[in-house]
Amino acid sequence: MADYFEIDDAEVSQDKPAKQSIFQRLRDNLVAVTEGAVNAPRIALKAVSIGAFSAAKDANQTIPSLNSAIVTFQTEQFDTKGSYSPGDAQNVPTKAGYYEFKLNATYTASGSLSIRKNGTPLVTVTGGQASVSVLAQANGSTDYFDVLATAAGAIMTVNAGALFQGHMVAGS
Structure with a gap:
């Protein structure tokens, strides 16, 4: 399971080029959220209950x-x-x-x-x-x-x- 990483706002700026390490953490964060990593935010999906x-x-x-x-x-x-x-x-x-x-x-x-x-x-x-x-x-x-x-x-x-x-x- 991938780990979830906090990314500080100071690390990302529109005026500076993005570093490879930030892209790797963004990629890993998507995987961590999908896999339900312990420290990852939860995405609440509203189940549609159709009669x-x-x-x-x-x-x-x-x-x-x-x-x-x-x-x-x-x-x-x-x-x-x-x-x-x-x-x-x-x-x-x-x-x-x-x-x-x-x-x-x-x-x-x-x-x-x-x-x-x-x-x-x-x-x-x-x-x-x-x-x-x-x-x-x-x-x-x-x-x-x-x-x-x-x-x-x-x-x-x-x-x-x-x-x-x-x-x-x-x-x-």
């Missing part, structure tokens, strides 16, 4: 004609902040900021799927296949996000294997 989750649908879900239902995603593939609840099929971000939510699903074409914030649709897709994302701001305490299936004139089935995912993209 992210991925939830998967284990079984087909049937929605009766002309009805709506929250789409359930039973299996948490990962959840770094404990923000997704399979029981409620909701994500409640634990830190205020901007989040991207993604939905990948296949379903019978007789309906639509919506990613919602606090019960209000942010984006709605129709046509039997959803591969969509949306950016939304969350307050970090009470805002929640979920997926709603709405059956049109026939029974709708959301197929197993669907994914609901989200991650923080920026703090507020």
Whole structure:
């Protein structure tokens, strides 16, 4: 491990040429700081804690004609902040900021799927296949996000294997 050397201001002047010994100490100081030498200053790196989750649908879900239902995603593939609840099929971000939510699903074409914030649709897709994302701001305490299936004139089935995912993209 390299040693850290104090360099006195009197040794360095813009009016005098720098000595090789100063350059060597500057070089060694960078190594000493990087290696965490005992007398070297500490560099505090602020860790960025990004919340992210991925939830998967284990079984087909049937929605009766002309009805709506929250789409359930039973299996948490990962959840770094404990923000997704399979029981409620909701994500409640634990830190205020901007989040991207993604939905990948296949379903019978007789309906639509919506990613919602606090019960209000942010984006709605129709046509039997959803591969969509949306950016939304969350307050970090009470805002929640979920997926709603709405059956049109026939029974709708959301197929197993669907994914609901989200991650923080920026703090507020």
